[in-house]
Amino acid sequence: MTSPFDLNHQNNEIDSKIVVALERLSEAFRVLLWNESKLNALSPIQIQILIFLLFQPVEKCRVSYLAKEFNMSKPTISDSIKSLLEKGLIHKKSDPADSRSYIVSLTDSGRLTAIKSSDFTRSVENPVSSLDLQQKEIMLDGLLKIIHGLNLAGIITVQRMCFTCTHYRISDEGHYCKLLQTPLAYKELRMNCQEHEAVEIV
Structure with a gap:
């Protein structure tokens, strides 16, 4: 199979150009998210979790849902949740619908961080708006x-x-x-x- 990164193929196939363009965009998002995470001394996934908690309804703010949302394992998400708890950015409380689970929410500090960080895509939004x-x-x-x-x-x-x-x-x-x-x-x-x-x- 010919790779879209093969320039001889890419330069003559619009499908390959689109795939590579999407890859470039994904790289831009990674850079922007990484820059935002460094500003807040957090990991990229921790920034994503805070933004998710800011805008999503409470029933989705569980470790199991977060793992599905970000295509990660529950232990990986749990480690991020533990770190965010230690930093005072989130609360957790027992889930009344499931005693084995808990619901995560933002503290005041976490909300401020999430609001600020949710604008990390501005550099992408600007060319889109044009x-x-x-x-x-x-x-x-x-x-x-x-x-x-x-x-x-x-x-x-x-x-x-x-x-x-x-x-x-x-x-x-x-x-x-x-x-x-x-x-x-x-x-x-x-x-x-x-x-x-x-x-x-x-």
Whole structure:
């Protein structure tokens, strides 16, 4: 199989160019996240956990869910949780629904750190904002389909996007949400929906 990193192949195949472009973007996110983590004397995954706790509902703030969200083992997430507890950035309390589990939440200090760190993607947002609406819609559509394909392949395990939701359907008129009972424009497609109900992958 020819690698997309083979320049002789890459320069003549648009698929390879797109794959390499996505790899470059992933590298940019790694650099930005690493820089943010160094500023706060935290690891990249600890920064990601704080941001997740800031914006996600309490029922998702458990070690088991965090492990799925970030495609990591429970022990790895537990180590990060322990470190964040020691730094006074999070609380944990028993889960009333499961005595063997616990719920994690931010302290005041953790909330301030999470709010500040959640802006680490600004350097990526700026060039995105310079695109016109049609370019953004085409890009969003393509990226959602790629992410959906990776989810179906089991590479990305947790998704709360329209394409993986039982409420979503595609019709002659386009995208449609059965829960909201309304058509969806491209810009209304969600990457992260609180009402998401996952379709079972057979």
